[in-house]
Amino acid sequence: MSTLPKLAVAKFASCDGCQLTLLHAEDELLAIADAVHIANFAEASSRLEPAPYDITLVEGSITTQKDRRRIVKLRSDSKYLITIGACATAGGIQALRNFADHQDFLRAVYARPDYIQSLATSTPIAAHVKVDFELRGCPIDKSQLLEVIASLLAGHRPRTSSECVCQPCKRRGTVCVVVANNQPCLGPVTQAGCGAVCPAFDRGCYGCFGPAAQPNMLGLSDRLLQPRMDRAQSARFLQTFNSYAPEFSAAGQRLWQLAGQPKPLHPSLASSPGDTHPAAVGQGKETTEE
Amino acid sequence: MPDDRRDRQRSIRVPVLTRVEGEGALLVQLRDNVLTDVQLAIYEPPRFFESFLRGRSFDEVADITARICGICPVAYQMTAVQALEAALGIEIAAPIDALRRLIYCGEWIESHSLHVHLLHAPDFFGCDSGIELAKRFPAEVNRGLRMKKFGNRLLEVLGGRAIHPVNIAVGGFYRLPRREELHSLIPDFQWGLQAAIETARWVAGLPFPDFEIPYDFVALSHPDQYAITAGQVTTSDGMRIPMTDYEQHFAEVQVPHSTSLQSRRMPQGTEYFLGPLARLNLNCEQLSPAAARLRDEVGWRRPCGNPYRGIVARAIEMVHAFEEALGLLQSYRPLGKPRSEFEVRAGEGMAVTEAPRGLIFHRYQVSSDGLIEFAKIVPPTSQNQAQIEADLRQLLPTIVHKPDKAIATECEQLIRSYDPCISCATHFLSLTIQRQ
Numbered sequence: 001m002s003t004l005p006k007l008a009v010a011k012f013a014s015c016d017g018c019q020l021t022l023l024h025a026e027d028e029l030l031a032i033a034d035a036v037h038i039a040n041f042a043e044a045s046s047r048l049e050p051a052p053y054d055i056t057l058v059e060g061s062i063t064t065q066k067d068r069r070r071i072v073k074l075r076s077d078s079k080y081l082i083t084i085g086a087c088a089t090a091g092g093i094q095a096l097r098n099f100a101d102h103q104d105f106l107r108a109v110y111a112r113p114d115y116i117q118s119l120a121t122s123t124p125i126a127a128h129v130k131v132d133f134e135l136r137g138c139p140i141d142k143s144q145l146l147e148v149i150a151s152l153l154a155g156h157r158p159r160t161s162s163e164c165v166c167q168p169c170k171r172r173g174t175v176c177v178v179v180a181n182n183q184p185c186l187g188p189v190t191q192a193g194c195g196a197v198c199p200a201f202d203r204g205c206y207g208c209f210g211p212a213a214q215p216n217m218l219g220l221s222d223r224l225l226q227p228r229m230d231r232a233q234s235a236r237f238l239q240t241f242n243s244y245a246p247e248f249s250a251a252g253q254r255l256w257q258l259a260g261q262p263k264p265l266h267p268s269l270a271s272s273p274g275d276t277h278p279a280a281v282g283q284g285k286e287t288t289e290e
Numbered sequence: 291m292p293d294d295r296r297d298r299q300r301s302i303r304v305p306v307l308t309r310v311e312g313e314g315a316l317l318v319q320l321r322d323n324v325l326t327d328v329q330l331a332i333y334e335p336p337r338f339f340e341s342f343l344r345g346r347s348f349d350e351v352a353d354i355t356a357r358i359c360g361i362c363p364v365a366y367q368m369t370a371v372q373a374l375e376a377a378l379g380i381e382i383a384a385p386i387d388a389l390r391r392l393i394y395c396g397e398w399i400e401s402h403s404l405h406v407h408l409l410h411a412p413d414f415f416g417c418d419s420g421i422e423l424a425k426r427f428p429a430e431v432n433r434g435l436r437m438k439k440f441g442n443r444l445l446e447v448l449g450g451r452a453i454h455p456v457n458i459a460v461g462g463f464y465r466l467p468r469r470e471e472l473h474s475l476i477p478d479f480q481w482g483l484q485a486a487i488e489t490a491r492w493v494a495g496l497p498f499p500d501f502e503i504p505y506d507f508v509a510l511s512h513p514d515q516y517a518i519t520a521g522q523v524t525t526s527d528g529m530r531i532p533m534t535d536y537e538q539h540f541a542e543v544q545v546p547h548s549t550s551l552q553s554r555r556m557p558q559g560t561e562y563f564l565g566p567l568a569r570l571n572l573n574c575e576q577l578s579p580a581a582a583r584l585r586d587e588v589g590w591r592r593p594c595g596n597p598y599r600g601i602v603a604r605a606i607e608m609v610h611a612f613e614e615a616l617g618l619l620q621s622y623r624p625l626g627k628p629r630s631e632f633e634v635r636a637g638e639g640m641a642v643t644e645a646p647r648g649l650i651f652h653r654y655q656v657s658s659d660g661l662i663e664f665a666k667i668v669p670p671t672s673q674n675q676a677q678i679e680a681d682l683r684q685l686l687p688t689i690v691h692k693p694d695k696a697i698a699t700e701c702e703q704l705i706r707s708y709d710p711c712i713s714c715a716t717h718f719l720s721l722t723i724q725r726q
Binding site: 011012013014015016017018020021023024026027029030033038041042043044045046047048063064067092093094096097100118122138139194195197198200201202203206208233236240241 | 306307308309310311312313334335336337338339341342346347350353354357358359360361363404408409412418419420421422424431432435436438439442450451452453454456457464465628702
């Protein structure tokens with residue numbers, strides 16, 4: 001048997017794009033395969049070896065009862081569990097269901113409950129188990145993924161940027177789309193990592209990497225977004241791929257409230273009436289709708 | 291299962307289909323070595339995209355639908371913007387249309403080279419993965435990875451990034467690439483064209499199982515080009531309809547064992563086949579010159595109803611995509627506006643394009659303030675799913691005498707030849723429910 005560290009890649013509700021990032025490391029893929037033993041990666045290999053694993057990369061969010069049980073097992077099978085991408089770290093685009101009109105949504109979803117098993121919520125992995133490191137993005141960035149793998153192999157904690165998109169945007173030499181073109185942009189509150197790609201293509205950042213550290217959400221929504229778009233538009237802008245990330249969730253809900261279209265969190269996610277986001281994750285407060 | 295039947299009844303399960311995108315399983319049931327049931331079970335959790343799209347603005351749809359699939363986001367983006375342009379009455383300038391074909395070529399190259407080298411080719415050599423295959427065929431696999439990289443590079447230059455590009459907009463693009471950005475790719479694409487030719491020669495010589503089905507192929511066909519972004523919906527029995535008539539001839543049904551809907555041709559209710567093999571069977575005269583030469587060199591004959599030869603069709607399409615992309619790169623001049631100007635209005639529109647895995651359909655209703663009122667998306671894999679099950683019913687009686695593990699492997703290989711994208715196929719349940 002191989003003595004290399006064992007790598008597993010697991011998928012929950014997601015688009016496959018983040019695990020595909022590993023296969024998109026065309027120049028590095030074969031070197032990675034020499035440095036780790038790829039023990040369980042169904043998208044890439046038919047050899048599925050049983051646990052334990054040293055490094056488990058987890059893509060996707062928790063949206064079914066079965067997956068709630070599967071992630072607990074996977075955690076106990078893994079030395080390091082790393083979540084990759086907005087679905088795994090914040091519930092993903094499918095977390096929009098967390099704010100949907102509950103009764104309406106349930107009627108739509110469960111008209112055929114005998115066929116479909118699905119929770120009324122989409123929650124990040126860290127709401128269910130301890131996560132050792134989170135890699136943000138929709139999709140994740142390839143060089144950050146390689147940095148995480150290399151760091152773990154070298155035995156130190158991965159270092160990824162916690163600055164906001166504006167800094168790499170300036171370094172890239174892009175003219176500010178807010179100042180020059182009066183376009184709304186989430187760059188000031190969004191964590192860097194993508195390379196500030198959207199402003200370089202003449203459009204505002206739409207928040208793929210989720211909230212940066214200590215974002216000024218009030219300043220962003222009231223001074224930067226609302227002069228350029230109405231409240232509902234501003235709310236939608238904040239609530240797309242990281243809608244359930246705490247800061248985006250709270251700011252988005254405030255804007256929906258101001259727009260006269262309140263979108264409260266699903267009751268199983270709110271710790272008390274009026275809460276915008278659970279104060280702490282991992283409380284196991286979800287209930288099933290099955 | 292009752293005890294007294296245990297000796298006669300046999301179930302073969304493939305709990306996790308591997309080297310496919312997304313989560314699926316296979317269940318085969320035999321009684322006295324006679325096939326009683328086969329189910330391609332898709333257990334990928336539904337994500338309800340059509341629900342989320344309702345109430346979103348028309349200009350958010352391309353970014354949102356991209357997230358259905360990380361392997362073919364451009365197919366979703368391009369179909370979405372074209373359907374919305376139909377709804378809003380937007381005309382697209384010819385240079386924008388050319389750039390759209392160009393970025394679509396990038397996605398075909400990326401997706402096809404992934405499937406050919408890392409997912410499908412290992413089956414022909416008894417390897418578990420492309421990485422294992424690379425130990426035996428380093429030159430071939432490295433060549434494949436490099437082609438994939440250049441497909442991704444095109445997506446990055448024109449789309450901003452390879453997965454979930456950011457530059458595709460209703461009306462065109464957010465920003466036109468600078469001439470030197472695209473021209474810098476030319477040497478790589480010249481190399482890629484030759485590499486794809488060598489790959490096609492390599493895969494054409496693989497040993498293919500003797501398995502031939504008289505498929506009902508369905509693909510877009512276009513009078514002037516190998517259809518990618520536009521055309522008429524065409525079938526092997528000679529039907530040729532405008533894309534707006536798609537829903538009159540193809541319908542989705544829900545089956546209990548799958549979170550994906552399955553499509554059938556109507557009114558007869560039969561399965562049909564989409565993807566590179568269908569396109570090549572229906573449109574092989576319109577391949578680019580190098581791809582056409584290669585088609586003849588490797589002895590491609592139609593009709594070809596051997597699904598395992600999908601790998602050859604994919605390789606020939608890679609030659610086509612590299613050659614077409616090369617021409618578009620060489621002739622590119624950044625002239626005009628990045629996107630058409632238009633007024634938002636209420637309307638309904640639909641579009642069909644050719645995703646790497648086959649025909650994809652979108653239809654949207656837009657309100658007068660530009661919000662989505664209704665969305666319908668039919669991805670390729672949910673359309674191929676019924677055909678895959680039908681193929682398995684043909685294959686299984688010929689292999690039931692084999693051990694369970696061998697049967698499971700052969701079934702999985704047949705499924706894999708379709709390049710199924712289960713993530714794509716899964717997100718459409720809410721729609722059925724809305725109709726009821």
